[in-house]
Amino acid sequence: MSSLKRVWKFISSMKFAILLLAVLSLACAAGSFVTQGQTYEWYARQTSERTAALILALGLDDAFHSAWFLVITGFLCLNLLLCNVLRLPPLIRRTAAAGAPPRTLNAPFDARVDALSDPESLFGKLRMPAPKRSTDDMGREVLFASKHRAGLWGAWVCHLGILLLILGFALGQATREQYTVYGVPGDVRPIGDTGYMLVIDDFRIGLRADDTVEQYTADITVYDMNADGAPSRSATISVNNPATLYGMKFFQNSTGWAATVRVLKSGEEIQREVVCAGDYLTVKDNADLVVCLNAFYPDYVFTPGVGPSTASGKLDNPAYLYSVYYQERMLGMNALMEGEELTIDDYTVTFSDPQSYTLIQVKRDRFTWLALAGGLIVLAGLALALYAPTARVWAIRDANGAWTAFGACPKGGALFRERFQRAAQAKEDTTDASS
Amino acid sequence: MLRVENTLFTVVMLAYFAAMILYFVFIAVKKDGLAKAAMLLQAGGLLLHTAALVCRGVGAGRLPLTNQYEFATAFAWGLSLVSLVFVVRFRFPVLGAFAAPVVFLVIGYAAMQSREVRELMPALRSNWLGFHVSTAIIAYGAFGVSFVLGIIFLLRERMAAGGFLDHHIPGREKLDMIAYRSVSLGLLFLTFTILTGAIWAERAWGSYWSWDPKETWSLVTWIIYANYLHLRIRKGWAGRAAAIFAVAGFVCVLFTYVGVNTLLPGVHSYA
Ligand code: HEM
Numbered sequence: 001m002s003s004l005k006r007v008w009k010f011i012s013s014m015k016f017a018i019l020l021l022a023v024l025s026l027a028c029a030a031g032s033f034v035t036q037g038q039t040y041e042w043y044a045r046q047t048s049e050r051t052a053a054l055i056l057a058l059g060l061d062d063a064f065h066s067a068w069f070l071v072i073t074g075f076l077c078l079n080l081l082l083c084n085v086l087r088l089p090p091l092i093r094r095t096a097a098a099g100a101p102p103r104t105l106n107a108p109f110d111a112r113v114d115a116l117s118d119p120e121s122l123f124g125k126l127r128m129p130a131p132k133r134s135t136d137d138m139g140r141e142v143l144f145a146s147k148h149r150a151g152l153w154g155a156w157v158c159h160l161g162i163l164l165l166i167l168g169f170a171l172g173q174a175t176r177e178q179y180t181v182y183g184v185p186g187d188v189r190p191i192g193d194t195g196y197m198l199v200i201d202d203f204r205i206g207l208r209a210d211d212t213v214e215q216y217t218a219d220i221t222v223y224d225m226n227a228d229g230a231p232s233r234s235a236t237i238s239v240n241n242p243a244t245l246y247g248m249k250f251f252q253n254s255t256g257w258a259a260t261v262r263v264l265k266s267g268e269e270i271q272r273e274v275v276c277a278g279d280y281l282t283v284k285d286n287a288d289l290v291v292c293l294n295a296f297y298p299d300y301v302f303t304p305g306v307g308p309s310t311a312s313g314k315l316d317n318p319a320y321l322y323s324v325y326y327q328e329r330m331l332g333m334n335a336l337m338e339g340e341e342l343t344i345d346d347y348t349v350t351f352s353d354p355q356s357y358t359l360i361q362v363k364r365d366r367f368t369w370l371a372l373a374g375g376l377i378v379l380a381g382l383a384l385a386l387y388a389p390t391a392r393v394w395a396i397r398d399a400n401g402a403w404t405a406f407g408a409c410p411k412g413g414a415l416f417r418e419r420f421q422r423a424a425q426a427k428e429d430t431t432d433a434s435s
Numbered sequence: 436m437l438r439v440e441n442t443l444f445t446v447v448m449l450a451y452f453a454a455m456i457l458y459f460v461f462i463a464v465k466k467d468g469l470a471k472a473a474m475l476l477q478a479g480g481l482l483l484h485t486a487a488l489v490c491r492g493v494g495a496g497r498l499p500l501t502n503q504y505e506f507a508t509a510f511a512w513g514l515s516l517v518s519l520v521f522v523v524r525f526r527f528p529v530l531g532a533f534a535a536p537v538v539f540l541v542i543g544y545a546a547m548q549s550r551e552v553r554e555l556m557p558a559l560r561s562n563w564l565g566f567h568v569s570t571a572i573i574a575y576g577a578f579g580v581s582f583v584l585g586i587i588f589l590l591r592e593r594m595a596a597g598g599f600l601d602h603h604i605p606g607r608e609k610l611d612m613i614a615y616r617s618v619s620l621g622l623l624f625l626t627f628t629i630l631t632g633a634i635w636a637e638r639a640w641g642s643y644w645s646w647d648p649k650e651t652w653s654l655v656t657w658i659i660y661a662n663y664l665h666l667r668i669r670k671g672w673a674g675r676a677a678a679i680f681a682v683a684g685f686v687c688v689l690f691t692y693v694g695v696n697t698l699l700p701g702v703h704s705y706a
Contacts, residue, residue: 014665014668014669015669017665018662018665018666018669021658021661021662021665022662024658025654025655025658025659025662028651028652028654028655028658029651029652029655031646031651032646032648032651032652032655032695036646064646169644208554210554212553212554212556213556213557214554214557214560215557215560216557238557239557239558239560239639240557240558240560240561240635240638240639241638242638242641249641251639251640251641253640253641361640361641363641363642368637368643371643372634375626375629375630375633376630378626379623379626379627379630382622382623382626383623385664386619386622386623387619387623412612413608413609413611413612413615414605414606414608414609414611414612415609415612415613415616418609
């Protein structure tokens with residue numbers, strides 16, 4: 001065999017598949033042990049500088065998109081594709097052959113009994129379909145039945161499903177668009193650069209009697225700014241109940257606190273905006289001055305050694321954690337209680353009216369259906385491969401009128417042989433009893 | 436209802452413990468009648484266990500499959516169910532004797548968890564979650580049984596021929612086939628679990644697969660068992676190598692179940 005042919009044979013072999021699957025599982029395990037998507041500094045802090053350098057060098061910080069992960073997956077796909085293509089013609093032949101009694105006397109079988117008087121009941125006991133009667137080349141009477149021929153296709157269907165699943169996932173990852181929009185009721189926000197606008201009409205937090213959250217619900221309207229007259233569509237979304245508008249899917253993802261920030265200059269209000277926790281506000285007439293609402297605590301407590309936290313979700317003791325920057329240098333960070341003021345030169349800043357904002361995830365993945373179809377096909381293939389073992393039973397009558405029965409069920413192994421013998425035995429026992 | 440569940444749970448633990456002891460005595464004194472008694476006791480325990488889960492569900496007003504305690508007791512239920520089905524179907528009480536300690540360990544783990552009924556956060560209120568977790572229980576139960584079968588297979592190789600155990604344990608080939616049946620059941624249900632989990636994640640978070648450690652480990656487990664199926668087809672690999680894979684696969688199942696929650700970060704950490 002030429003070496004090229006040997007390589008080809010290896011690439012399409014099941015041996016390679018076993019190797020690839022083993023390597024893939026190790027790769028996934030490795031990726032799961034390293035927190036994904038962090039920086040060198042982060043890894044260095046968590047582990048050591050040497051480990052951090054190693055993580056980055058191996059691409060373990062983004063393992064599931066790394067070159068080596070893609071290469072393994074690529075080889076798996078190639079292997080699967082070749083395996084399925086090459087095995088298709090023999091599979092069709094085998095399926096056709098399994099529907100008829102074997103033509104040769106020395107056809108392979110897994111179980112055999114001789115000297116049966118009533119073979120038909122054996123078919124019944126083995127839960128085979130009613131056998132067909134025919135005559136073979138030597139003029140002998142033959143009974144034959146087969147079942148679960150579709151089972152031969154199980155592995156093939158499963159492999160096809162995996163290919164479609166990987167394809168759907170990869171296409172989805174490559175073309176997916178994803179935006180995050182957040183705000184309080186009344187806010188109008190662009191959805192990335194799609195040309196659509198999202199209006200948050202309302203946002204409600206449903207509480208149970210014990211004050212735990214039952215549901216987050218947002219009413220939204222989306223305007224198509226690409227079209228004349230900006231047509232709009234509305235929907236209500238809540239956790240686990242997304243809505244699809246203009247081909248985009250809207251998810252109620254999470255929530256957080258927002259507060260009204262007022263800026264006064266020499267006692268006069270010059271600015272008033274709702275700012276979500278984590279966001280910055282640039283002072284209107286002084287672009288060098290920036291205020292950040294770092295966090296909001298509805299029921300503020302300060303524990304030495306631990307820091308600020310909230311005792312409950314209720315607005316019993318609201319506090320605003322802020323930081324102030326001048327020309328990108330932090331001037332300070334502190335917590336203000338409700339009604340307290342922050343003074344920077346001429347400016348006075350106040351925080352008030354805490355409210356919940358909603359964070360809405362907007363996604364467009366045109367290939368989710370392909371991945372889902374792949375998954376369902378994998379499931380169907382597995383069910384066929386594992387729960388529909390192809391079985392053939394045939395019986396031949398010799399010149400003396402006695403029958404010899406054969407059973408073939410490669411997937412059934414020892415269990416099939418045992419069942420076959422038991423069925424034949426039971427038959428003979430009843431015959432003995434009645435004679 | 437929850438008080439009834441509490442009492443039932445204790446009775447179930449005692450029943451499983453007694454069944455385990457009976458199975459052991461059956462092997463020690465070599466009397467087949469004891470095996471039957473142990474199976475009956477296990478079946479009784481399983482029935483009460485089912486009642487306990489129903490009580491918990493009614494008491495909490497939802498599917499009782501959402502926190503560590505609920506999942507652990509349901510896992511023990513799945514293990515007990517699948518092992519009993521295999522014991523009866525393959526007339527294999529020795530399997531019961533080896534599976535009983537595993538069932539007892541899992542229900543013991545459940546007993547150590549907090550039984551408080553807490554309301555669900557919104558993301559967990561989904562029918563898909565119900566399918567996701569119930570299929571996981573059967574999958575885990577089936578993999579637990581393949582693990583036990585793998586151990587029996589490996590022990591059998593060191594056992595003296597002609598003894599009582601040798602007589603009561605099926606031959607190499609049949610044992611391997613029974614393990615194959617349980618892996619098949621597990622893999623089919625694990626596929627259901629992953630699919631329904633992906634559908635649920637898509638609805639709750641807008642992303643059906645995000646390589647969260649728990650997802651990743653369920654995939655690792657899935658790949659290991661898929662590899663088991665391929666190994667078995669190759670000449671000479673069915674049997675010993677397959678048995679080692681079945682044991683390793685269940686170690687991954689346990690890691691996915693407990694290890695990931697405690698050792699690795701991710702969205703599943705509340706589960
Ligand atoms: C994640 C990937 C894979 C999965 C889940 C998978 C699944 C399966 C299943 C369920 C079976 C049937 C086993 C049985 O009946 O006991 C099977 C058989 C088989 N697989 Fe795969 N497979 C995968 C990858 C591959 C690859 C990459 C190849 C490439 C050569 C391959 C080659 C085969 C072969 C040759 C069979 C035997 C078919 C038969 O018995 O008719 N598999 N596979």
